[in-house]
Amino acid sequence: MESAAAAQLFAHMRDRSHVAPKRLEGPGPSAQELDRLFEAAAQAPDHGRIRPWRFIVVPVDKRAELGQAFAQALLARDAHASPEALERAHAKAFRAPCLMLAVVSHTPSEPLVPLQERLISLGCAIQNMLLMAQALSLGSGITSGQAMHAASVRELFKLRDDEEAVCYLAFGRVVSHKPPRRRMAIAEFVSSL
Numbered sequence: 001m002e003s004a005a006a007a008q009l010f011a012h013m014r015d016r017s018h019v020a021p022k023r024l025e026g027p028g029p030s031a032q033e034l035d036r037l038f039e040a041a042a043q044a045p046d047h048g049r050i051r052p053w054r055f056i057v058v059p060v061d062k063r064a065e066l067g068q069a070f071a072q073a074l075l076a077r078d079a080h081a082s083p084e085a086l087e088r089a090h091a092k093a094f095r096a097p098c099l100m101l102a103v104v105s106h107t108p109s110e111p112l113v114p115l116q117e118r119l120i121s122l123g124c125a126i127q128n129m130l131l132m133a134q135a136l137s138l139g140s141g142i143t144s145g146q147a148m149h150a151a152s153v154r155e156l157f158k159l160r161d162d163e164e165a166v167c168y169l170a171f172g173r174v175v176s177h178k179p180p181r182r183r184m185a186i187a188e189f190v191s192s193l
Ligand SMILES: Cc1cc2nc3c(=O)[nH]c(=O)nc-3n(C[C@H](O)[C@H](O)[C@H](O)COP(=O)(O)O)c2cc1C
Pocket: 016, 017, 018, 019, 141, 142, 143, 144, 145, 166, 167, 181
C-alpha cells in the first residue's frame, strides 16, 4: 500500500507542467517562498560536494538591463534586425514576476567531476525547485533561447570564464495552462539488459 507521502509527492510531479513566462503573473514567490525554493535546490546531489552551480535572480529593477542585453544579443546575431524584432527581444526580459538565471561552473575540481555530472546536479536542483514551486501553488517554467551565451548577457551577469549560463527559471501565478502533456509510458524508456 503506497504511503500518503509518496502519493502526494507523485501528485506534485504529475501536476507540474511547464508554464511559459508570459503566462506567469504576480505576485511572485514571497521572500519566504523564494528561500524555500533555494533550500529545495540545495538538497540536490552534488558529486564531490564541489557546488558546481548557482542562480542569479533578476529583480524587477534590473529587467530593463536584461532587455538591453537581449536586444544587443540579437544585434550581434543579426546586424540588420528590425526595430520590431529588437523590441520583442527586449520585452522578453519583463515576463514573469520572478526570473533567475541558472549557471554551471566547469572550473577544474578535486575530485575531478565532469561537466555532465555537474549538469545532472544542476538539473536535480532545478527539478527540486519546480516541485517545491508546485507544492507552494506556484507555476514555473524553464526557458533558454539564442541569447543564452551572448557576450552581452555574460557581461550583465558577470559570469566568470569558467561559467556557462544554462537556462532561465521563471516563477509566478498561473494565468492559463496548456492541456496536460502526455508523459512517457514506462516501457518507452526502461529496458532490461
Ligand atoms: C534546459 C531547458 C531549457 C528549455 N528551454 C525552453 C525554451 O526556451 N522554450 C520553451 O518553450 N521550452 C523550453 N524548455 C522546455 C520546457 O521547459 C518544458 O520542459 C517542456 O515544454 C515540456 O513541458 P513539461 O515540463 O510540462 O513536461 C526547456 C527545458 C529545459 C530542460
